[in-house]
Amino acid sequence: MTQAATTPLPAEWRDFFALTKPRVMTLVIFTGLCGLLAAPGDIHPVIGFAAILCIAVGAGGAAALNMWWEADLDSGMKRTAKRPIPMGRLDPKDARDFGLMLSGMSVMIMGLAVSWLAAGILAFSIFYYAVIYTIWLKPRTPQNIVIGGGAGAFPPMIGWVAVTGDITAMPILLFAIIFMWTPPHFWALALFVQTDYAKVGIPMMPVVKGEKSTRWQILAYSVLLVPLAAAPWFIGETGAIYGVAALALSLAFLALSLPVAFRQSEANDTMKPEKRLFAFSIVYLFALFAALVVDAVARNQGILA
Structure with a gap:
């Protein structure tokens, strides 16, 4: 059992931000933006900004759910032992609720502000990473990253669809x-x-x-x-x-x-x-x-x- 499950320390905004895996999110945002900018057609700058923001928030939500589910595993690995939950700075339930909130909010805003097709792909990408990869594939098969790699491949598709409206x-x-x-x-x-x-x-x-x-x-x-x-x-x-x-x-x-x-x-x-x-x-x-x-x-x- 992790320290976070017994005596969590007061959390700071930095701990919640760390849950979103900001280094990984940088690549997600960039490829999503490139997909949006390279797509044929025009998109209003505000709508385009909303689309990229939703991609970022959705990716952050999926990452938070990943860290919540893998807290015990993270505590046993040198590379991840200093993450917020293993270090006891965040209660696992708070991390889970934070991830669910970000995920739901990103999909809803994407649907209302951009398109429901883009929102549907975003929702599936979150499910793919948080459930198919994290819960199902990763602990069961060495092909986890091969199949699970699809989770990180959705952002440019979402950005493209946000502009064109089709696949x-x-x-x-x-x-x-x-x-x-x-x-x-x-x-x-x-x-x-x-x-x-x-x-x-x-x-x-x-x-x-x-x-x-x-x-x-x-x-x-x-x-x-x-x-x-x-x-x-x-x-x-x-x-x-x-x-x-x-x-x-x-x-x-x-x-x-x-x-x-x-x-x-x-x-x-x-x-x-x-x-x-x-x-x-x-x-x-x-x-x-x-x-x-x-x-x-x-x-x-x-x-x-």
Whole structure:
């Protein structure tokens, strides 16, 4: 039982903010915004702001529910032991209620201010992360992050739908890119924190299948990511700015996955290959979606055909 379950300390606003996983939320907000900005058509700035705010609040609500459910697991892992609930700064029930409030409010406002299709996708993304991934997949299968990766892939689709009002090939591709990016991104992290997962019994890929299998799967997903990331250019939905950037970034991602797969690192190398890949994977997604927006602006201005 965690300290939070017995004698919770007075909570501060920072503790509630920490429940929303602000670092993860940054990437969620950015990809959602890029989906909105790159989508064809116009949206009123106020409605656009409301859409991004709802994506952020919904993601924060799902994260809070994740931390509530996994409080005992978090207390057993070095990487997460200082989160608000394990440290006893928040009562678990308060965290749960906070997550439910944020989740419900974000979906309702999205529906009323933007569209009910966007709200429906947002609601499903919250359910996907808080229930399908956190409660069902994560404690049961090493494929948890493969299937569960869909939770983080919804924001650009929601942003796109907020503008266009429908689901076409392009938002599905944006979803698929993040879906394919998630396993090598997360497994690179899991490789150097696998002892934490093993200690609390979470069946992450390196723990269950071993490092060798995980490293080869990282390479396989990195190979598949190259044509998938460039697919919007191949089907004519983007121009050369995005296409060239997607190929360059994806090939760099693949190049960094090779030493992970083949364990090409020096004994005294303080920056191990998996750490390099994990760090670059974050830059990769930011740069890829930034290129998507730059390409869309250039095309709208007639700079590119």
